[in-house]
Amino acid sequence: MTSNSIFSLHIPTRILFGCGEIKKLATEKMPGKKAMIVISGGTSMKKYGYLDKVINYLKENNVESIVFDKILPNPIKQHVMEAAQLCRQEKCDMIVGLGGGSSIDSAKAIAIMACNEGDYWDYIPSGSGKGYPVNKVLPVIAIPTTAGTGTEADPWTVITNEELNEKIGFGSQLTYPYLSIIDPELMISIPPQLTAYQGFDAFFHAAEGFIANCATPVSDLYAIEAIRLLYKYLPVAVKDGRNLKARAKVAWASTLAGMVESTSSCISEHSMEHAMSAYYPQLPHGAGLIAISEAYFETFRNDCMKRYMKMSEAMVGLKSNRPSDFIDALVRMQKECGVYGIKLSDWGLKAEDLPKMVQNARSTMGGLFTLDPRPLTDEEVLDIYQKSYK
């Protein structure tokens, strides 16, 4: 497999990166006058002072703001609808997503529903969504305080329809953030285990995008650099969260992996994980990906051998001559980050739900299966779940 020789590149987001760069919120050209700031239902954005910083910098920039603070780790449609209604009432003309991927993804979805009638699922193009076109979206500013989703550099938003157990990624050219500020100083308070879960989410964006059949020369460039940086610096950031150099490298790798999402794509590993956390919303996305990753990448080992070896070389820095070197390096990296051996049963998944998840992965995010290195059968998908179960 080689990357496609016909491709496009268009990431319209303005990206500001660096320690302390959050202050640019006070001086950058703003796309509106009144912001809804979207944060999680947890306490950290308030406790660490990030929310106050954002409110004050916006105020310096003549932008007033209101706060919506209910977002769940696996964000749900109900909150998108509720926030969008508030947004219309309060006449907000821009949305700021502050926090992890859940808050930023919600900000994008709210930005859609603030300008479009009906239900959010009316616009979802897969699962039981109706796929109506989206022609207008409020501008979004993304301020990640975790390093993993890459949503600051891609158009995607992943929301769960809690009534239907459908967790679906969706986006268009309109849902790229207007501005993203990645300030690694906002990430030093993330605990070790979450650092690892999120970092592996970024890692799999890059690794999946690198073996996707829609990979391009530009996504390859971003992917290999993200893989290289994460292998080297994620274990450091996990062990010492206050190491700002490691935090910055991991944050940049995560943004690069978001750029992979924008130029190549996730593949079925992400569909499979979405099915898992659609049924078990307490399962962190990164933990779910780690749990299935060894069996998953083992399945494609002989389908893109050169690409596995290239990933291994980027990680280890040594010439590779067998594709399993990549899987060895992946396992080693998970061990160094203290997250090797996560099993689906650890998170309360029931064995009898696995076949249902195979179907859910196909029906809600089936498109990603078409981007796999080769088509997987349902038996193979079930086999990956089962090998990752206990």
Added chain:
Amino acid sequence: MTSNSIFSLHIPTRILFGCGEIKKLATEKMPGKKAMIVISGGTSMKKYGYLDKVINYLKENNVESIVFDKILPNPIKQHVMEAAQLCRQEKCDMIVGLGGGSSIDSAKAIAIMACNEGDYWDYIPSGSGKGYPVNKVLPVIAIPTTAGTGTEADPWTVITNEELNEKIGFGSQLTYPYLSIIDPELMISIPPQLTAYQGFDAFFHAAEGFIANCATPVSDLYAIEAIRLLYKYLPVAVKDGRNLKARAKVAWASTLAGMVESTSSCISEHSMEHAMSAYYPQLPHGAGLIAISEAYFETFRNDCMKRYMKMSEAMVGLKSNRPSDFIDALVRMQKECGVYGIKLSDWGLKAEDLPKMVQNARSTMGGLFTLDPRPLTDEEVLDIYQKSYK
């Protein structure tokens, strides 16, 4: 030297790349209804049918067009002003630059003057320009038929004020092309020597941007890949212009090097060459750069040793342990492309003009000297010219 840890990334241009992609001109969303197509005063755009293709695809897309066909290899202000006036008369609402960097750069400058009063030099922020702000620009579509300038992926336009002997690069966030289509099939007719000149222009965009003191992690990524690709494929494209794989690799490297221009910068090597071709417009830009390159990079050899070794490693594929490996590889690459040993005297430059060119380089493009790995003295600049003279 390491790259800056605070940086930004914002390339708003939509880039389409690939053999045959010119046809997308018929289907992409257009930013206007009437185009001025800007081409050179030469015959090739007509002879090879590229102009007809562009006119016809635009027509399919409901865009009518007029043609301005006077651009010189070193494009001059007079033509910018003349075309901009025609553009207003004809009520064109978009500009298509078709051809080499001269045509695309002119398209950008015409797009400025179609919306702004007075003289083009009123807006130039250096030399004897007045530096007035530019607030509006017509949308530009860039269709390169050469691989070198990278102007399809950066905001810069380099125009010569023929009365003042000032050749100055200028641009802003507004002068990024709206859309760029890089179709390597349009490049197969470039003769070997021009292929080499243009390819080395791209090479120096990447190499200068890599050792610039404003280099960033993202410009580094683009630069090293451009350097790697050009070392490997430029000699192939020079020797066999019909080798589409080599043409495509060189074209993509040139676009990547344009992205380096957008995320890092050229340094004083470009200022020095602009001074040369401001006085000797018959000197091709790439040939001028090649002529001074060995002495130029020799001058900084001990100022960014690690970066020279990294460039060498990207070129040769072997571990480097001395910075001169880069200069050796550069010389070898020039020999393989049949352009080693170009001297300024070969192009009719007069020895007594060299001190004047030192001053011109400083006064017209002095800003780039501040981005050098270390400050150069006037004596050193003169020394580079003299070593490259005969």
